[in-house]
Amino acid sequence: MFDRVALGIVGTAIVTFLLGWTTLFDRTSPDTAVAGLSLFALFGVAFLLAGAGLIAAGIASNVGLFKTTADQYTGLGTGVAFGVVGFATGGLVTTILFGVGATGSALAGLVVALIVTLGIAVLPEDIGTTLPVGLLALVWGVLLAAGFVDVGWVWDPPSLAATFHAPIVVPLVTIALSLLVAWSGAIVAEGFGSQGRQNGAYLMIGLNAFGMIAVLLLLILFVVRKGLPTLLEGAQFGPGLSISVPFLTKGVMLGQQYNGIFPAIVGTVWLVVGAVVLAIPMGIGAAVFLTEYAEQGRFTAVIETATNALWSTPSIVYGLFGYAFLVPRFGNRNSLLAGMMVLGFMLLPLVVITSREAIKSVPDEYRDASAALGVNQWQTIRSVVLPAAMPGVVTGVILGVGRIAGETAPILLVTSGAPFPARAPSILGSFRFTATPPFVQNEALLQASSALPYQLYAVITAGVGQEEAFGWGTALVLLLVVLGFYAIGIASRIYFRRKLHQ
Amino acid sequence: MSDQTVTRTNDEQQSNSLTDQQPTSHTVDAETDEQLVDSWTDYEFEGEAAITVEDLDVYYGDDHAIDSISMEIPEQSVTALIGPSGCGKSTYLRCLNRMNDRIDSARVDGTVEIDGENIYEGDTDLVELRKKVGMVFQSPNPFPKSIRENVSYGPRKHGDVNVGLLGKLLGGDDSEAERRLVERSLKQAALWDEVSDRLEDNALGLSGGQQQRLCIARCLAVDPDVILMDEPASALDPVATAKIEDLIEQLAEEYTVVVVTHNMQQAARISDQTAVFLTGGQLVEYDDTDKIFENPESDRVEDYVTGKFG
Amino acid sequence: MSTTELHQQVRERFGVETIDDRVVALGAAGALCLLVSAITFLIGSPFTALPFAGFLFTVAYGLYEYQAATAKALSFLATIGTGTILALITFYLLVEALPAIRLMGAEMFTSTSEPMWRTRGEEMYSLVPMMWGTLVTTVLAMLIAGPLGVAGALFISEIAPDAVREVVKPAVETLAGIPSIVYGFIGFTILNDYMMESLELPTSGSLVIVGLVVGLMSLPTVVSVAEDAIASVPESMKSGSLALGTTDWQTIKSITIPASFSGVSAAVLLGVGRAIGETMAATVILGHAQRLPDPLYDVFGNTETLTSLIASQYGVASGTHMSALFAAGVVLFVSVTVLSIGSQYIERRMKHQLQGES
Numbered sequence A: 001m002f003d004r005v006a007l008g009i010v011g012t013a014i015v016t017f018l019l020g021w022t023t024l025f026d027r028t029s030p031d032t033a034v035a036g037l038s039l040f041a042l043f044g045v046a047f048l049l050a051g052a053g054l055i056a057a058g059i060a061s062n063v064g065l066f067k068t069t070a071d072q073y074t075g076l077g078t079g080v081a082f083g084v085v086g087f088a089t090g091g092l093v094t095t096i097l098f099g100v101g102a103t104g105s106a107l108a109g110l111v112v113a114l115i116v117t118l119g120i121a122v123l124p125e126d127i128g129t130t131l132p133v134g135l136l137a138l139v140w141g142v143l144l145a146a147g148f149v150d151v152g153w154v155w156d157p158p159s160l161a162a163t164f165h166a167p168i169v170v171p172l173v174t175i176a177l178s179l180l181v182a183w184s185g186a187i188v189a190e191g192f193g194s195q196g197r198q199n200g201a202y203l204m205i206g207l208n209a210f211g212m213i214a215v216l217l218l219l220i221l222f223v224v225r226k227g228l229p230t231l232l233e234g235a236q237f238g239p240g241l242s243i244s245v246p247f248l249t250k251g252v253m254l255g256q257q258y259n260g261i262f263p264a265i266v267g268t269v270w271l272v273v274g275a276v277v278l279a280i281p282m283g284i285g286a287a288v289f290l291t292e293y294a295e296q297g298r299f300t301a302v303i304e305t306a307t308n309a310l311w312s313t314p315s316i317v318y319g320l321f322g323y324a325f326l327v328p329r330f331g332n333r334n335s336l337l338a339g340m341m342v343l344g345f346m347l348l349p350l351v352v353i354t355s356r357e358a359i360k361s362v363p364d365e366y367r368d369a370s371a372a373l374g375v376n377q378w379q380t381i382r383s384v385v386l387p388a389a390m391p392g393v394v395t396g397v398i399l400g401v402g403r404i405a406g407e408t409a410p411i412l413l414v415t416s417g418a419p420f421p422a423r424a425p426s427i428l429g430s431f432r433f434t435a436t437p438p439f440v441q442n443e444a445l446l447q448a449s450s451a452l453p454y455q456l457y458a459v460i461t462a463g464v465g466q467e468e469a470f471g472w473g474t475a476l477v478l479l480l481v482v483l484g485f486y487a488i489g490i491a492s493r494i495y496f497r498r499k500l501h502q
Numbered sequence B: 001m002s003d004q005t006v007t008r009t010n011d012e013q014q015s016n017s018l019t020d021q022q023p024t025s026h027t028v029d030a031e032t033d034e035q036l037v038d039s040w041t042d043y044e045f046e047g048e049a050a051i052t053v054e055d056l057d058v059y060y061g062d063d064h065a066i067d068s069i070s071m072e073i074p075e076q077s078v079t080a081l082i083g084p085s086g087c088g089k090s091t092y093l094r095c096l097n098r099m100n101d102r103i104d105s106a107r108v109d110g111t112v113e114i115d116g117e118n119i120y121e122g123d124t125d126l127v128e129l130r131k132k133v134g135m136v137f138q139s140p141n142p143f144p145k146s147i148r149e150n151v152s153y154g155p156r157k158h159g160d161v162n163v164g165l166l167g168k169l170l171g172g173d174d175s176e177a178e179r180r181l182v183e184r185s186l187k188q189a190a191l192w193d194e195v196s197d198r199l200e201d202n203a204l205g206l207s208g209g210q211q212q213r214l215c216i217a218r219c220l221a222v223d224p225d226v227i228l229m230d231e232p233a234s235a236l237d238p239v240a241t242a243k244i245e246d247l248i249e250q251l252a253e254e255y256t257v258v259v260v261t262h263n264m265q266q267a268a269r270i271s272d273q274t275a276v277f278l279t280g281g282q283l284v285e286y287d288d289t290d291k292i293f294e295n296p297e298s299d300r301v302e303d304y305v306t307g308k309f310g
Numbered sequence C: 001m002s003t004t005e006l007h008q009q010v011r012e013r014f015g016v017e018t019i020d021d022r023v024v025a026l027g028a029a030g031a032l033c034l035l036v037s038a039i040t041f042l043i044g045s046p047f048t049a050l051p052f053a054g055f056l057f058t059v060a061y062g063l064y065e066y067q068a069a070t071a072k073a074l075s076f077l078a079t080i081g082t083g084t085i086l087a088l089i090t091f092y093l094l095v096e097a098l099p100a101i102r103l104m105g106a107e108m109f110t111s112t113s114e115p116m117w118r119t120r121g122e123e124m125y126s127l128v129p130m131m132w133g134t135l136v137t138t139v140l141a142m143l144i145a146g147p148l149g150v151a152g153a154l155f156i157s158e159i160a161p162d163a164v165r166e167v168v169k170p171a172v173e174t175l176a177g178i179p180s181i182v183y184g185f186i187g188f189t190i191l192n193d194y195m196m197e198s199l200e201l202p203t204s205g206s207l208v209i210v211g212l213v214v215g216l217m218s219l220p221t222v223v224s225v226a227e228d229a230i231a232s233v234p235e236s237m238k239s240g241s242l243a244l245g246t247t248d249w250q251t252i253k254s255i256t257i258p259a260s261f262s263g264v265s266a267a268v269l270l271g272v273g274r275a276i277g278e279t280m281a282a283t284v285i286l287g288h289a290q291r292l293p294d295p296l297y298d299v300f301g302n303t304e305t306l307t308s309l310i311a312s313q314y315g316v317a318s319g320t321h322m323s324a325l326f327a328a329g330v331v332l333f334v335s336v337t338v339l340s341i342g343s344q345y346i347e348r349r350m351k352h353q354l355q356g357e358s
Helices: A002-024 A039-062 A076-098 A102-121 A131-145 A166-189 A193-231 A262-293 A298-312 A315-330 A336-360 A364-372 A377-405 A409-414 A452-461 A468-501 B089-095 B126-132 B147-157 B165-170 B175-188 B208-220 B238-251 B264-270 B289-294 B299-305 C003-014 C021-042 C046-065 C067-104 C128-159 C162-175 C180-199 C207-231 C235-242 C248-259 C261-277 C280-285 C306-313 C320-355
Strands: A431-433 A440-442 B049-060 B063-074 B078-082 B106-114 B133-136 B226-230 B256-260 B273-278 B282-288
Touching (some): A002 A193, A166 A193, A166 C180, A193 A468, A262 A336, A298 A336, A298 C320, A315 A336, A315 A409, A315 C067, A315 C320, A336 C067, A409 A452, A452 C180, A452 C280, B049 B089, B049 B256, B078 B264, B089 B226, B208 B226, B238 B256, B264 B289, B273 B289, B282 B299, C021 C046, C046 C067, C067 C320, C128 C261, C128 C306, C180 C207, C207 C280, C235 C248, C248 C261, C261 C306, C306 C320
Parallel strands (some): B078 B273
Antiparallel strands (some): B049 B106
């Protein structure tokens, strides 16, 4: 009986929680009616039932109708948590009802918070964890069920630019309250005490993890759904192996049936290749020196701090640096080469950090064994340390490449040119040797280029209209490229770790 | 706890018809092991059994880690579990307070009765079980907190000691009770004299031996009936080891102590009875410690305790 | 310094057993070439290729003839190069920012009188609205990513069964890779319209959307770094607590979280750094108004962040205006570097704490 009530409360709360989200994103219309009750009225009834159930369960446990393991006091932790809820509720209610300003409502909120915190902390646990939630649920239930807050309800705070309508506010409050009710119900279900608190906390953490993964996956699915039609526009598969996807193989030209992002793909590929060529030898070299040659001391500490600082430096700052340092030296215009170097600088700290980790994790026994055979240090590094560290290094590099392939800000400042180019840069075909300095020339390297993330940015700045579909297609390709790198990197890391532990 | 004196029975197979109110066999057959001696030892002791294990099997995935063990552990005594590494003695110990639940792939069959209740029955409260059956680990694992907080950690979490702001507000502050509890536990663990003037220091600053005695004090503060020790001295130097051994012998006056050790001299020094585990998670012989070390029934046990193998 | 002393030093530094004047000469030649090419590159001379080719030739010859010494020298150069890049970034940002800072003085970071940003006529560059915008979006983002991220990390590390963990952990790490421009695109096309419609916002874009999007974006990063910290709490410590009869949740609260607190806060600080430096989402979502919202806490208002200021104005800026953008870059760079050093300090403390003195 007791358990069933508790489970019913948790179940109801989870249903209202999910419905709250679907209503917020217009998947469930607020005008939906079941058995003559509007959606909001249904929410109200659900909260009335859940609230009454919680209060009943709390009192039943307190007077000893059911044997529970409730503690003597609710405790300050729960009290403070409710204090925060009290602060929000108190502040909002005073603002909505009496129209007081920010300071006034903050003060009112603080007073409410203090009273609630102390009041709940000293209550017996079975009352303290159910009664406040139950009361909130009852109040919200009455407001909704009796129609005090219906679809037409509006709140227009004078100090904020926004106006709040019921279709947004009701789902938001419902979601928040559902969480509270579910938490309280979960505590009741385990009969309070340390087990009950664990149950409540785990339910919240589990819901959070579930929600986080769900939101992120939905995001990806959304991009796929929006972008796939564009990506496959005019695509032909077969017969045999002949596949043509114009979106991936064409540029943007007038009078062309299907426009595509081929130049941007080539641009991104060259940027990544250039960055990798620059960053990997340098990064691994630095990692080898710091780990194998240098004595651990002030010098290595400084370099380590510098590497970490480089790693956290915002990409736009790299962009500014490239703009001030590289662009003037490459003919004063945006160029692919400058983009390669800037992205290489961004990649460098990651390569150093992951390579150091990988080299450090090579057991000293390997080095000793090699040295004991009379092999000198460099040969030991080359033939023992580096091969053993390679998996870690490769994984780190792949993850880093994924990161820079999606980077937009630096490209914006040092590489970007025409937003929708017709042709891809041809690096290999433009090497020229000249008799005058600088002797080797490559026009394509010194010219502006597009890249996938930049192309997406260009769609946005061009003003989304008919271009929007093009943007979604670009976003999908970019996402596939970057997440592909990540997936390969992470999978290889798992693979190598398993191999190591066998 | 079942209130009977255990008598010896001598049968080859465990009798599944035995209930906890009846005498139980103490040794286990392992038909698979051809080398195993065919003579059976049975063990009789004075007093009551604190723990009664019947037909206990543990599997890690496909690996059969404990092979059908039955034994009774007498209360207020020191029982040593010895055997070569990988023989399953630690796994067996961890079955007695269900610490094996931490390992997802572990599966336990059989019954372990403590206070007449099978701890592997569906609704066993792990919290209550572990309050009753404390554990001390191989390497000292004090919490990164002060010495006092380490000792009072358990009682605080169980709500037996209320300290802090709320306690002060309601006038129910148990600081004095906590202080007494900490002092008593530390004295029981023979650590009080060394740390009484620095109770607020971080426990990680203590020496290894002191840390291990702190862990014992921490365990005593919860007031258990049984204390499980998993090679409690293996990470310590000889002086610290001697202190821990003395302490174990003292503790046996009040508590039931089960000690896993790979050190046979240690088992001979401190234990009242000894169980020998050999390969494959089998209990080969279980008897008075003197008997095991002077005149064991099994040849393999004799080889093991005399150092010919293992 | 005599030649023998020099040889001695080279021998010690580079661990070469057989050493002669040719190694020293080669090293000197390589260093000289590199130095010259660095100088020519800095002054923008077209002759840079010559000394650089010389350097490459020296390296190639060195690798062929004296591999060990050359490898060590090269790895040393790479290390110096890494440090040099940070120095160059710092130097160029400061030099470029100087004209604007000279023009405005300290007012650049304090002035709150209108207009705060005027690029024509009497120039006026106050970074206060952008600093406020960055602060507000960062706080909003961290209110989301902090608690949810730590809870997610707890779930993965302590609560989820092995089978779930093996799926969820790599999934979250992969999701950390979604490029910010994709988030920006979704925010721009979907959220902006939604908010304008449902909340009757007067303008497209607002701080609260940026905060939300950036928070969601930094969530996977915070989760995976915090998870690393939580997972590094030794199992023996947790077992010790559980064996005393506490519940898993009590152990998490009283042992695991306090023991990994520094690591978890380092994770959150890393997330803060990411949120501060996040450019594209803010740039495409915000409406770019360089003034403070009124009232200050109106998160539905439109203002600017430091990053979006740079990204949206670099194309039309020149002279002092451009220099003012560099000043914004300096503010970003300094705050993020301070955060980075702070989190490194915290992390070192955690290692120290967990190892104790035993």
